[in-house]
Amino acid sequence: MPLAKRIIPCLDVDQGRVVKGIQFVDLVDAGDPLEQAHVYNQEGADELVFLDITATHEGRGIMRDVVRRTAEQVFIPLTVGGGIRTLEDMREMLHAGADKVAINSAAIKSVDLISECAEAFGAQCVVVAIDMKRDQQGGWEVYTHGGRRFTGIDGLEWAKEAEKRGAGELLVTSMDRDGTQIGYDLELLQKLDDLVQIPVIASGGAGTLEHLRDGLMIGRAHAVLAASMFHFRQVTIKEVKDFLHEAGITVRKVDLK
């Protein structure tokens, strides 16, 4: 049996609250991270991603205490990102209870950070997060600082480079699709799957069960990440798992007790 495809709710956190924006702006409050984490753990999410979305932009460190208390709620893998700049930041997050750490802007600034982290803690806990936007030439370009800063770097080349440097996984967000609920950028996902060997987590655009299925089947992603559709209770994790199972995708089903 192949590994189960993973369903990952994403907690975008700002000032200690879960928020959800559209194309990275217009943030709406979506609850308390501790409560959300607890519910997702109970419902059978396969992993949780906790992103402090304004940490880098505001030039501050991630809220360690919120991470620590969120980690207490979950018995599934937890990935934490936002404002991670150094090896020491990463160590601190792992000690706060993260199982994996996502690095984004800092990896662009200093590509050696990826290999340093992989060397120190193992590739399995280094997730490189990449925010991409389509350009005029039919490619994708990388943005940093929570989507605020254009880098001029080619998205696919950066993905390849991140793998080469020792990333264990890629978390790729389509900025064009983020918060729109019109579906993942499937073309981008396919290109990434052709290009890299490491698992790709699809992010940005999921709004329906079909979108999640397509991300996994057509986009060939290893995991699908979504925020709005879970936070606002449009669907439950159980409904997602049942639907994907029916579609013939291997998922970890949880008997709710």
Add this chain to the structure above:
Amino acid sequence: MIVIIDYGIGNLRSIEKALLQVSSHVVRTDNPQVIGQASRLILPGVGAFGACIEEVRKRNLELSIMDAVRRDVPFLGVCVGMQMLFESSSEKGDYRGLGLLHGHIKELTPSDPSLKVPHMGWNVVQPVQSNPLLHGLPEQAFCYFAHSFYATETDPEDVIAMTDYGCSIPVAFSRNHVYGVQFHPEKSHHVGLRILSNFATLT
């Protein structure tokens, strides 16, 4: 008292908080005296085998572990902690393990090139013999794995569960009062908590 052997590697809070769900008395320590009073012992492990076993030996914990095993204290190795129960490992060198189980730790090399190493994610743990550690698991018991090395040349009598990853690999072991699991029960949700609860209540 469940004692988690803390030899300074990795974050042990995950396993501690999972054990606190199934037992009220959980301690993390490298103090041989406290280890000597344990009613259950857990040996965790992350990262490279060599670094782990060297830390265990540097702190003179091998003696305390062997002593507990001689007294039949239930003993569970998790992930690299499981790997250390075996005779040796060839991860980044050649290291001698605790030798409590027959077998050697070697690199995972799936024959199917589309299968990635590390073996990372949720996979089904399939019991191959009845054992109290695995009581009450659902039909499809998914557990969370993150490893690149595995136990081979093991004694079939010790193997209590297998997982399919291109080939069948042994992932749970039991010999007398010594147990080992390659996956992370503390990250494996209900299934993992059930296994830890089984361990906490072994008679």
